[in-house]
Amino acid sequence: xxxxxxxxxxxxxxxxxxxxxxxxxxxxxxxxxxxxxxxxxxxxxxxxxxxxxxxxxxxxxxxxxxxxxxxxxxxxxxxxxxxxxxxxxxxxxxxxxxxxxxxxxxxxxxxxxxxxxxxxxxxxxxxxxxxxxxxxxxxxxxxxxxxxxxxxxxxxxxxxxxxxxxxxxxxxxxxxxxxxxxxxxxxxxxxxxxxxxxxxxxxxxxxxxxxxxxxxxxxxxxxxxxxxxxxxxxxxxxxxxxxxxxxxxxxxxxxxxxxxxx
Numbered sequence: 496x497x498x499x500x501x502x503x504x505x506x507x508x509x510x511x512x513x514x515x516x517x518x519x520x521x522x523x524x525x526x527x528x529x530x531x532x533x534x535x536x537x538x539x540x541x542x543x544x545x546x547x548x549x550x551x552x553x554x555x556x557x558x559x560x561x562x563x564x565x566x567x568x569x570x571x572x573x574x575x576x577x578x579x580x581x582x583x584x585x586x587x588x589x590x591x592x593x594x595x596x597x598x599x600x601x602x603x604x605x606x607x608x609x610x611x612x613x614x615x616x617x618x619x620x621x622x623x624x625x626x627x628x629x630x631x632x633x634x635x636x637x638x639x640x641x642x643x644x645x646x647x648x649x650x651x652x653x654x655x656x657x658x659x660x661x662x663x664x665x666x667x668x669x670x671x672x673x674x675x676x677x678x679x680x681x682x683x684x685x686x687x688x689x690x691x692x693x694x695x696x697x698x699x700x701x702x703x704x705x706x707x708x709x710x711x712x713x714x715x716x717x718x719x720x721x722x723x724x725x726x727x728x729x730x731x732x733x734x735x736x737x738x739x740x741x742x743x744x745x746x747x748x749x750x751x752x753x754x755x756x757x
Contacts, residue, residue: 507532507676507707508553508584513562515548515731522548523559524731530676535698535708537722537739539715541752545731546711550678553709554586555579567675583675587665587682593653599664600649603636606671639667643697659690666697676707683714695721715743727751 506529515523523545530536538546551557553564555576564572566584576586593602640646643663648656653664662682669677682698683691691714698708698721712718718725719739727734727742729751735742742748 505532506530507567508709509565510549510553511563511565513549513552513564514560515545515552515557516560521731523552523562525562526728526732527562528726528733528736530707530709531724532707533702533705534723535702535710535721537718537725538709538711538728539713539718539725539742540728540734544728544751546728547680548731549728550586550680550709550711554584554678556586580672580674583673584678585669585672585674585676586678587662587669587680593656593661593664597653598650599640599645599653599656600633600636602653602664603639603668603671604632606668636667636671639670642670643667644693657687657690658685659687659694662686662694663690663697666694670701674706676709677701679708679710679712681712682710683712683717691717719743 508530509528511527513523513526514521526545526549528538538549540546548557552559555571555574555578558573562572563570566579566582569582571579571582571584579585597605637646637649640649643666645656645660645663645667648660653661656664662685666677666679666682682694686694695717702708710718710722722739724736725739725742726736727745727748729747734747734751735745
């Protein structure tokens with residue numbers, strides 16, 4: 496997949512001076528950072544650093560109290576998640592949210608945007624087009640399931656999948672939206688090591704297709720293996736940015752994680 500008009504060296508997303516408080520407690524206190532296009536950017540930091548709140552603000556789940564979010568050159572501050580998905584910005588969650596009673600394939604088909612069959616007029620007056628769309632959606636979903644390694648389980652209930660398989664299913668659902676940027680919240684949580692290796696290889700292949708990633712993650716092996724650039728958050732702000740090796744050697748990062756200076 497190619498991103499027309501966007502250089503791999505450009506920033507696909509920038510946040511500037513984001514602030515968000517809950518009950519008087521600041522979760523974000525003037526956070527500013529950027530995610531590069533065609534890259535995997537890691538967001539790391541100790542518990543309570545504001546990482547998930549940052550993803551929730553960027554992904555349109557909560558509005559910031561202050562600051563701006565720009566995606567692909569567009570100010571999307573405060574935009575809702577469905578609008579962002581239409582622009583190509585999609586967010587997944589630490590705990591996979593599959594519809595357990597539906598099949599794996601049906602979970603993907605529900606993610607397909609803009610289907611005529613979801614409207615009364617389409618169902619009544621455009622049956623041929625609806626059928627063509629359903630066939631196209633089924634082919635696209637099965638292709639994605641094959642790519643993420645779940646095609647043999649297409650007709651199984653999604654609730655029967657393992658934790659790692661559910662993470663792959665959630666990523667496949669995100670891909671059904673034809674994203675330009677995917678935000679992943681702890682993709683390795685609850686995933687067995689062999690599937691983590693598959694997940695790393697899959698993300699690398701998707702980046703090669705032109706999809707950018709922002710990843711909140713505690714598994715430093717995954718971050719070091721996968722991320723081109725890393726932002727370290729502490730107390731709701733960006734503490735330091737750079738390569739994984741550079742930031743993990745920085746005394747400020749060691750102090751933020753371990754509570755004492757190196």
